[in-house]
Amino acid sequence: MVITQQIHKPNQDRLLYKLQQTDSSYRYTNGTQGTAWILIQENPFKGYGYSNEVYDSIYNKRVVDYPTWTFKESIGPHNTILYIWFSAGILGLASLAYLYGAIIRETASSTFKKVEISPTMLIFCYYYLSSVSISFVEILNRSILIKLVSLPVFCWR
Numbered sequence: 001m002v003i004t005q006q007i008h009k010p011n012q013d014r015l016l017y018k019l020q021q022t023d024s025s026y027r028y029t030n031g032t033q034g035t036a037w038i039l040i041q042e043n044p045f046k047g048y049g050y051s052n053e054v055y056d057s058i059y060n061k062r063v064v065d066y067p068t069w070t071f072k073e074s075i076g077p078h079n080t081i082l083y084i085w086f087s088a089g090i091l092g093l094a095s096l097a098y099l100y101g102a103i104i105r106e107t108a109s110s111t112f113k114k115v116e117i118s119p120t121m122l123i124f125c126y127y128y129l130s131s132v133s134i135s136f137v138e139i140l141n142r143s144i145l146i147k148l149v150s151l152p153v154f155c156w157r
Contacts, residue, residue, distance in 0.1 A: 035059065035069050036077035040086050047089030052076065055086060 039048075039058060048058050059074035077083045085093040 032071070032075060032078040033082055035066070035071075036079065036082040036086055038066070040082065043089070044085070045090050047085070047087050047092060050087040055083070 036055075039062065048054055055076060056074040063069055063072055063074075077086060081093070081096065084096045088095070
């Protein structure tokens with residue numbers, strides 16, 4: 001017995017296109033992030049100010065000068081780094097880079113250290129998890145939920 005599979009050319013072409021696609025959902029080029037980059041290049045050092053309203057206002061004023069932009073009304077930059085750079089300029093970008101560097105440095109330096117959790121932190125985590133999990137009470141049985149949340153406290157003792 002021989003089993004064969006018939007490959008349809010249109011589906012194969014679509015798959016090949018999807019595998020090579022670099023600009024999905026208009027994020028780059030003339031979509032969300034590409035347009036944010038263009039606006040940043042117009043005022044890279046000072047920035048424009050911080051708020052969604054500022055970004056939307058600037059974008060909506062400038063969209064008439066760029067007819068190739070995909071979205072004719074602002075939907076935001078959809079990228080934290082571009083948003084900070086747009087808002088605060090090069091100083092904001094440098095501050096964000098410093099913050100990311102500090103997080104990476106701290107994470108790397110504490111990776112191989114023995115971490116001890118204080119009882120206060122454990123109690124805080126217990127109460128935090130129990131308050132967050134209240135929304136799941138309808139889904140789970142309350143006694144099972146209490147046992148799951150209490151497990152770290154009992155293991156610590």
